[in-house]
Amino acid sequence: MKTPERGAAMKEFPLQKVFTLIEPGPVLLLTTAAGRRKNIMTLSWSMVMDFSGNIAIVTGSWNHSFEALMKTGECVLAVPGADLMETVIGIGTCSGADTDKFGAFGLTAKKGGEVGAPLIGECLANIECRVADYVEAHSLIVLSAVRAWTNPDRGERRTFHAVGDGTFVIDGRHVRNLRARMESKLPPGV
């Protein structure tokens, strides 16, 4: 297994905890690489499918990234912090068909360890994924996480959530004192 390039400030994150990055429902970025052409799309229709790192997303040919995703069978799901909110909106409102989004938005593409799609250096976490299934009737893609990274160097740790009406909600208080009541429902190692 390769590791991300030097200076990437990425820390490996256990696959059995990957679902905890997605379950709270943050806005995500999805990167692809078709040959040398990298792209990024914004995504907020995603869902945990199990405790093993399988994640569903809804996308289709209306997204420029779809072709590269299906052709390569690989992508990275990246979790941006609230400091990237305007960048994420910008990424979501232009197309990779005519825009080099890494360049346009000043984001750093880092090599991952398992897939060809790039990690985003400025994000809080990056999940390297392979396409496990495509349920065409529902435009639903099942991604399987194969490796994951967090970036402990980011100062802004809050994620943010799309309402879908053009407004967004930033994470507020993190309630940790109810965990004991949840023990019966937690999988091992989480």
Place this chain on the structure above:
Amino acid sequence: MKTPERGAAMKEFPLQKVFTLIEPGPVLLLTTAAGRRKNIMTLSWSMVMDFSGNIAIVTGSWNHSFEALMKTGECVLAVPGADLMETVIGIGTCSGADTDKFGAFGLTAKKGGEVGAPLIGECLANIECRVADYVEAHSLIVLSAVRAWTNPDRGERRTFHAVGDGTFVIDGRHVRNLRARMESKLPPGV
């Protein structure tokens, strides 16, 4: 079309905006009614599928509600506020097989307008749904919203998000001033 029972304090919510209740990724409750037996489960694996009120959830026979959901083809997705956090955890850590959850947690079952499953009077919003599809290979159920209600009387308007490790994040600041930048991506009427 019937309306919810008198005093329910429910206000009709347009179906074309239902996706905005789910897209931010709040913890949800799901109610079912098999005959006279009502039940509630806690759910945080859910996803918007389109702008028309189709919503995916992951569940299966390991949840007691699954049988009633598949048998009746109906449920209600309810959005609890942060004031219900401990109640929601309680609901998620016991089983309808041996517990009358409405009674045990002091929640009010209200009649909806379209489905047999009850609305939850104490929630911020209730979405009456029919089962549109069951993708068994992925334990994925597609629900179609058929009617929706909000409860303007609740003082606590914040929702909360499960991290999946037994901790939760309450909504923080609601950012509304970026909507103009999103106009190109918003469906009509939202």
